[in-house]
Structures are given as structure tokens and as C-alpha cells.
Amino acid sequence: MVVTQTILYLLIVFVGTGGELCVSRAMKTIGEVTDFRPHSIARVVGRALALKRMWMGITLMAVAFFALLGMLSLAKVSFVFPSTALSYAAGALGGKLFLRERVTPQRWFGVLLVCIGVVLVFIGNG
Amino acid sequence: MTAPQGLHFKTSVLILIMISVAPLGDTFLGKGMKQVGGMPSWAPVDLFQFFFRAFTSGTVWIGIGLLLAYFVAYLLVLSWADYSYVQPASSASYVLIALLAHFALHESISPLRWLGVAVICTGVFVVGHTHPQTPEHHSW
Numbered sequence: 001m002v003v004t005q006t007i008l009y010l011l012i013v014f015v016g017t018g019g020e021l022c023v024s025r026a027m028k029t030i031g032e033v034t035d036f037r038p039h040s041i042a043r044v045v046g047r048a049l050a051l052k053r054m055w056m057g058i059t060l061m062a063v064a065f066f067a068l069l070g071m072l073s074l075a076k077v078s079f080v081f082p083s084t085a086l087s088y089a090a091g092a093l094g095g096k097l098f099l100r101e102r103v104t105p106q107r108w109f110g111v112l113l114v115c116i117g118v119v120l121v122f123i124g125n126g
Numbered sequence: 127m128t129a130p131q132g133l134h135f136k137t138s139v140l141i142l143i144m145i146s147v148a149p150l151g152d153t154f155l156g157k158g159m160k161q162v163g164g165m166p167s168w169a170p171v172d173l174f175q176f177f178f179r180a181f182t183s184g185t186v187w188i189g190i191g192l193l194l195a196y197f198v199a200y201l202l203v204l205s206w207a208d209y210s211y212v213q214p215a216s217s218a219s220y221v222l223i224a225l226l227a228h229f230a231l232h233e234s235i236s237p238l239r240w241l242g243v244a245v246i247c248t249g250v251f252v253v254g255h256t257h258p259q260t261p262e263h264h265s266w
Contacts (some may be wrong), residue, residue: 008165027201029202030205031205033206044205054255070165070204072156074165075162077223081220081223082223085220091209094209095209095210096210106253106256107210107252109249110249110251110256111249117244117249118246118248119242120239121246124236124240
């Protein structure tokens, strides 16, 4: 059971983050959304769905979602969601490495706090 | 490109929607999956039956619907804001998840786990005070 939960956890954190990085890159290709009327939002979603990178992201996020469903069937909600916050560290690192975002020291500090919080959630699960 | 104040405002509104809708969706998913029962094994037949039961659960679908609403808000905000800003900022929803898990799903949460959630939220607060957009070249 521990092995199953570990595999599911790694899928949620790393495959999920990979998917979100793909989606983020795809949305930056489309550009800033300034019109929030329903038909304009539908048009933006339509343009997004025409991008290969968006589908790559959706596929990876779908795998992570299936893993999440599996994890939720085995562990408490109050453990599963806070513990997967580890993806914030992976996300900040991925944002810097793959999307060339400038992650400021303050933002790194915030991410570090999130990671410490995740460790406490893990210890508190015992 | 919108003015910095307008940018901050629309970013805040969409992140607020994200941190309200996602915890509700997660709670419904958690409740639904507990009704479905534990994942039995990695055998394809078992996995198929497990996910079949999951996707025929009304509670799971309510959760999925709420998470889809979250996803649309998430896509919109990512069209202008940095991923490394949006992702941690949206994690404020973890407080709501913990509260919903405790009060709606009656889960026992240890003091250490509450402390962990509080530290996560402090991290979110710190990240939330950085500018949402730090444009550089996208080479990936």
C-alpha cells in the first residue's frame, strides 16, 4: 500500500507539474486575455485547444488526475492535497528552467515556506 | 498589456475564484472516492473497474465540474501571469480544503498538520506580494 501511494504521489507531483508547465507555455503563446465576455473566453479556449503543447499538458494533467483519484481512495483529503503542495517547488524550478521566468528571491523564500509546510503535513500524518 | 493596477486586480479576482472553487471540488472528489472504495491493485482489470466505479459516481462528477470551473479561471490567469506566481498563490485554497475536510468530511487533523497548512499559507502570502509578471524570453 505504501509503494502504491508513493507511486501515485510522484505521478501527481511531477507529471502534474510537467502538464501545468506545458499549459502555461501554451497560454503565453496565445497572449494576455483582456476580454472576459463568454464568447471571447470560448474563443480563447478554442485557440488554446488547437495548440499541440496544450494537449500535451492536458494529457499529463489527466494522468496526474487519475493518480489523484487513486490516492484519494486510499488517503485522507486533508493529507493528500497539502502534501501535493510539493509541486510548488517543482513548479518554481520548472518556471525558471523551462519558461525562463525570473523567480525573485522573495518568491523562492515563499516556495521554501510551502515546502517546510508540506514536510510538517507529512510528519503530522503519522 | 494592461496597466499594473488593472493587472493586479484581474489577477486577484481570478485567483480568488480559483481558491474558492477548487477546495469544494476537491472535497466532493474526496467524498466520492471514499464511497468508491480503495484502489485494489495495478492490474488493468482492477484499474478499469475502479475507474468505472469512480466515473459513475455523481459526487465525483460534481467535483469534476467544480474543478473544470477552476481550470478555466486558471487558464485565463496564466495567459498573462507567471506560472511561478499563480501556482503558489492558488495554494491558499489548502486552508479551505483542511477546513472542509475537518467540518464536512469529519477527518481528524493533527495539530502538526494544521501547523503545516499554516506554514504553506505563509509561503503563499510571501509569494502573493511579488509582481505576477516577470517577462523574459520564452525559449522552450
